[in-house]
Amino acid sequence: MYVCMYVCIDQMVREALRDDRKVMMTKSSSIDLVTQTDQKVEQLIIKSVKEKFPTHRFIGEESVAAGEPCDLTDFPTWIIDPIDGTTNFVHAFPFVAVSIGFCVNKQCEFGVVYSCLQDQMFTARRGRGAFCNGEPLQVSTEEDISRSIIATEFGSNRETEAIDRMFSSLRKIVCIPVQGVRSAGSAAVNMCLVASGCVEAYYEIGIHVWDVAAGSLLVTEAGGVLMDVEGGVVDLMSRRIIAANNRTLAERIVKEIDSFSPTRDDAPLPKQ
Numbered sequence: 511m512y513v514c515m516y517v518c519i520d521q522m523v524r525e526a527l528r529d530d531r532k533v534m535m536t537k538s539s540s541i542d543l544v545t546q547t548d549q550k551v552e553q554l555i556i557k558s559v560k561e562k563f564p565t566h567r568f569i570g571e572e573s574v575a576a577g578e579p580c581d582l583t584d585f586p587t588w589i590i591d592p593i594d595g596t597t598n599f600v601h602a603f604p605f606v607a608v609s610i611g612f613c614v615n616k617q618c619e620f621g622v623v624y625s626c627l628q629d630q631m632f633t634a635r636r637g638r639g640a641f642c643n644g645e646p647l648q649v650s651t652e653e654d655i656s657r658s659i660i661a662t663e664f665g666s667n668r669e670t671e672a673i674d675r676m677f678s679s680l681r682k683i684v685c686i687p688v689q690g691v692r693s694a695g696s697a698a699v700n701m702c703l704v705a706s707g708c709v710e711a712y713y714e715i716g717i718h719v720w721d722v723a724a725g726s727l728l729v730t731e732a733g734g735v736l737m738d739v740e741g742g743v744v745d746l747m748s749r750r751i752i753a754a755n756n757r758t759l760a761e762r763i764v765k766e767i768d769s770f771s772p773t774r775d776d777a778p779l780p781k782q
């Protein structure tokens with residue numbers, strides 16, 4: 511099932527990148543884009559998994575956008591971002607990933623991120639390590655933030671207060687100074703970069719559970735840590751995350767972040 515699904519998705523994404531990168535609609539804001547490929551890839555994954563595991567549940571980015579609930583319960587649940595980096599996809603900016611996390615009892619058991627244009631398959635299973643195309647991954651051993659590269663994103667929220675806070679945090683981090691700041695345009699890819707040891711840490715406020723479910727396990731299985739932006743335990747539904755190579759760097763980033771709390775992924779839907 512998995513090989514067949516991988517071949518179909520790979521073909522679907524590559525063909526669409528060549529022939530059809532049109533924006534079909536927008537979601538939370540005018541720059542929160544959806545294409546037909548986002549929907550087609552998600553439907554393919556859900557259909558393939560359902561055939562084999564009919565009782566399992568799903569949290570899929572495009573299904574939630576269509577009104578499906580976003581509840582993470584103790585039931586086996588597949589958390590899917592069919593195209594992480596849709597804006598990249600639309601512009602053919604070469605970081606486009608498919609992200610699938612699988613949780614039981616709210617704990618991630620395995621995570622897969624396929625970075626389509628790099629043809630890199632990142633996999634992690636709880637307690638069994640993290641891999642890229644079968645090669646083991648290890649986070650960076652750097653303890654000093656001034657010798658680090660930090661990844662972050664501005665997401666799709668353009669409300670003034672959120673932007674002000676994001677710029678303020680970024681300014682403080684840049685001025686530590688860090689050696690560099692990077693944005694891949696995909697939370698999943700940023701987390702794979704942390705797991706691979708290419709960047710020391712990634713933080714973002716405004717992501718969703720489907721952006722980070724698989725990446726979270728990749729980072730921890732590669733020896734890294736997850737932390738909330740205020741320093742507590744990370745909550746995948748809270749839309750805030752720091753994924754770092756170690757606690758020292760994560761705690762250092764916490765000190766510089768002007769935090770805020772977007773509406774949680776599992777917040778009840780507003781009454782019509």
Ligand SMILES: O=P(O)(O)O[C@H]1[C@H](O)[C@@H](O)[C@H](O)[C@H](O)[C@@H]1O
Pocket residue numbers: 571591593594595596597663664665666695696697698714717721
């Ligand atoms: O909507 P998709 O699935 O492409 O994912 C999001 C990224 O993963 C974020 O890091 C990023 O900041 C953006 O919000 C982007 O939208």
Ligand SMILES: [Mg+2]
Pocket residue numbers: 591593594595697720721
């Ligand atoms: Mg995403």
Ligand SMILES: [Mg+2]
Pocket residue numbers: 548571591592593594595596
């Ligand atoms: Mg997406």
